[in-house]
Amino acid sequence: MxxxxxxxxxxxxxxxxxxxxxxxxxxxxxxxxxxxxxxxxxxxxxxxxxxxxxxxxxxxxxxxxxxxxxxxxxxxxxxxxxxxxxxxxxxxxxxxxxxxxxxxxxxxxxxxxxxxxxxxxxxxxxxxxxxxxxxxxxxxxxxxxxxxxxxxxxxxxxxxxxxxxLRKGSILIWSKIYQNTDNQTLKEAALRNIRCLILEEYLEYLNKGLQRFEREKGRKPEHISELIPEYIDSIPTEPFGGAFKYDSSRDSFISTTYLQIEKIIAYLNNKLHVFKQKFGYYPERLDELVAKGVIDFIPPHPLGRIYNYRFGRVIR
CATH class of the missing domain: 1.25.40.10 (Tetratricopeptide repeat domain)
Known part of the structure; x- marks a missing residue:
């Protein structure tokens, strides 16, 4: 240009x-x-x-x-x-x-x-x-x-x-943006990104402790508290207000916020399929689900983001 x-x-x-x-x-x-x-x-x-x-x-x-x-x-x-x-x-x-x-x-x-x-x-x-x-x-x-x-x-x-x-570097930059901008939208985006990065950091920390536990004990834990204090110092606070849970089917710790996102996405994709069956095409935008009476409202994204919708599917 x-x-x-x-x-x-x-x-x-x-x-x-x-x-x-x-x-x-x-x-x-x-x-x-x-x-x-x-x-x-x-x-x-x-x-x-x-x-x-x-x-x-x-x-x-x-x-x-x-x-x-x-x-x-x-x-x-x-x-x-x-x-x-x-x-x-x-x-x-x-x-x-x-x-x-x-x-x-x-x-x-x-x-x-x-x-x-x-x-x-x-x-x-x-x-x-x-x-x-x-x-x-x-x-x-x-x-x-x-x-x-x-x-x-x-x-x-x-x-x-x-x-x-390089999460620490990314958190540092987003923190500078949060502290220095007067733009409220950008400030909210910075805070959201900081929380997402911290959430990823906590999950990595918990799952490393889990791997050590399973390697040394030869079994899966029944509860996250079994890892304290030998494998993790404490259970961190989930940045979006959710909680960390051990999911035996995945053999990993997961955030309840992420589980909520998965459920909402599954729900929206099911309703998109219903829309396609009823009208013969996928909507161009998610708000058509509401406009056509397929759902009453679009659930807010737990991370405060806009849903990534394309080609008839919500990806995240």
Whole structure:
């Protein structure tokens, strides 16, 4: 979207196609040379880079000078946030060189220490292109420590940590969002996510204790209290107001909140089947179940979420 916006602006022609960009000095040469750059300024190179990108995009080019031009540009003006932002996206995406994008951004990390842009886009490249969610979370979190970072940076840090089950990091980020936002909807979402992560942490803790109990005792417990104090210190408080119970059929501890969700989803899916039998199609939205008189109301989600409904089924 950014690339399209910039390219569609009225930019006077600077260079025709990519040949003259081959005469740009390499990035390191820009930093060590004592020769003046003459009329070439960061603004001129920026406009040339945008024009070059647009021409290559339209003609199906190979973007062979993409890394070079943004390397030069960010060395000439290391505080130029737009160059890091736009350059990293197109180098990683169109140029198929995410490692080169990260290399340029890491220089910006040092040269522009007050900006949240370089660490955020390092995280972005790790998240989208390299699928390294742990490193993405690390750099997103670093971006949150710099002034001016918008709220979505905090959210992305939390999501990235959650993907690699780094719950403590995710809880920390959601806690920052909860403490710092004035948006009530976002505040509620942050609190809900914190509780969900704590619930997962407690279940993992209980089930690790259960596994040790069964391994050492050679049997299943009759009640959760049998694990105290040798295998767990205490029974934690369930964050959503439910309770933790041992389910012998699953041989694991489960939250009564999760059991309630399972029951509601089974109920809704049954009613969706009834709707299909009666009207010959599945509704586009769950509220059609109420509108058509199949159910009186949609039970609220125990976690305060919106039900994930698609293709005639509620998934969660």
């Amino acid at each position: 950014l690339a399209t916006f910039l390219f569609q602006r009225s930019i006077p022609p600077i260079y025709h196609h990519s040949e003259p960009l081959a005469f740009l000095p390499s990035g390191p040469m820009v930093e060590v040379t004592t020769a003046p750059l003459g009329p070439i300024s960061p603004e001129i190179i920026w406009l040339a880079a945008i024009q070059y990108y647009g021409e290559e995009k339209i003609s199906g080019g190979k973007f062979e000078f993409l890394t070079q031009v943004f390397d030069v540009l960010t060395r000439i003006d290391p505080l130029f946030d737009h160059a890091y932002q736009f350059g990293s996206i197109v180098i990683a995406d169109e140029g198929r060189s995410p490692e080169q994008a990260i290399r340029i951004l890491k220089r910006g990390l040092v040269k522009n220490p007050s900006s949240w842009i370089p660490p955020f886009y390092i995280g972005f490249v790790f998240y989208i292109h390299l699928r390294d969610f742990a490193k993405a979370g690390k750099y997103f979190e670093l971006a949150t420590r710099r002034s001016g970072a918008p709220e979505y940076v905090y959210r992305l840090a939390a999501f990235a940590y959650k993907k690699v089950r």
